[in-house]
Amino acid sequence: GACVARQATPKASPSARYYDASARLDRGTAAEAAKAVGILTATCGARHAPSCTLLGFVLERGRAGARDPAAAAERYQRGCELGDADGCLGAASVWALGLTGDPQPAKAIAPLTRACALGSGRGCYVLAEKYAVALGVPEDDRQAATLYAQALARLSTECPGSGPSCYYLGLAYRDGNGVAADAAAAARAFATGCDGASGAACFALGELYR
Numbered sequence: 511g512a513c514v515a516r517q518a519t520p521k522a523s524p525s526a527r528y529y530d531a532s533a534r535l536d537r538g539t540a541a542e543a544a545k546a547v548g549i550l551t552a553t554c555g556a557r558h559a560p561s562c563t564l565l566g567f568v569l570e571r572g573r574a575g576a577r578d579p580a581a582a583a584e585r586y587q588r589g590c591e592l593g594d595a596d597g598c599l600g601a602a603s604v605w606a607l608g609l610t611g612d613p614q615p616a617k618a619i620a621p622l623t624r625a626c627a628l629g630s631g632r633g634c635y636v637l638a639e640k641y642a643v644a645l646g647v648p649e650d651d652r653q654a655a656t657l658y659a660q661a662l663a664r665l666s667t668e669c670p671g672s673g674p675s676c677y678y679l680g681l682a683y684r685d686g687n688g689v690a691a692d693a694a695a696a697a698r699a700f701a702t703g704c705d706g707a708s709g710a711a712c713f714a715l716g717e718l719y720r
Contacts, residue, residue, distance in 0.1 A: 524558035532564065535573060543574035554588060562589035563597035570604065579609035590621050595633055598625035602636070606646075615646030626657065631664030635678045638687065658688030669699060673706025680714055693718065 531546040531553070547568060553561035566585035569578045583604040589597025602618040602625070604610060619640060625633025638657035641650045662682050668675035680699035683692045697718050703711025 524553040524556050524561065527553050528558060528561045528564065531561070535564075535568065540574070543568070547574045554585060557592055559589045559592035559594035559597060562586070562592060563594045563600060566597065566600050570600070570609070579604055583610065587621065590624055593628060595625040595628040595630035598622065598628065599630065599633060599636075602633075615640070617646075619646045626660065629664060631661045631666075631668050631675055632672075632678050634658075634661035634664060635682065635687075642687075655688070658682065662688040670702045670706060673703045673708030673711060676700070676703030676706055677708045677711035677714065679703075680711060684714070684718070 527549050531549040534542040534546040534549070547565065550561045550565040550568070554565050562585045566582040566589060568574050568582075569585060570582035571577065583601050586597045586600035586604065590601055591597075598621040601621040605614040605617040605621075607613060619637070622633050622637040622640065626637050634657050638654045638661055640646050641654040641657065643649070661678070665675050665679040665682065669679045670676060676699045680696045680703060682688050683696035683699060685691065697715060700711045700715035700718065704715055
């Protein structure tokens with residue numbers, strides 16, 4: 511969903527309008543979604559990075575009309591440029607999954623690099639995977655190992671506050687990336703991620719017990 515934990519903000523600030531837009535999206539009606547898009551378009555234009563990212567999410571998922579992955583990528587990229595790591599991850603996902611056509615793994619590298627530089631454990635982990643398997647970049651095991659180590663430190667801090675981060679932490683322990691493989695630690699991370707609404711973590715947890 512689009513539910514966002516609200517923080518205290520001055521009335522009518524870009525952040526306050528962003529939370530208002532998020533609440534409107536959660537009401538689930540077409541009219542409220544349209545109003546949310548209008549708000550987010552304005553606040554993104556005012557250089558509020560999370561607004562750009564949330565607008566990208568809305569456009570990618572078709573929460574206010576037809577899906578528009580190309581427009582979503584533009585908004586995600588804008589959020590990324592303004593310093594929101596989730597925007598970088600969104601842009602990278604659009605390119606990597608080929609939501610605008612054929613997959614473009616090389617195009618995903620720049621936003622992933624930016625996400626990692628902004629301190630995102632998920633960004634560092636996914637970027638490490640690219641170097642490990644030569645997807646969009648030349649294979650570089652040393653760079654992959656460095657990035658996995660950075661990712662592990664950050665994911666350990668981000669989890670349990672972020673379900674997706676717990677999922678990637680579980681992957682690190684399951685596959686021995688940046689740390690010794692530890693099935694029990696992987697299961698704990700996946701379980702925490704599942705509790706944090708990460709469907710991928712729930713699935714991975716189930717797979718461990720198959």
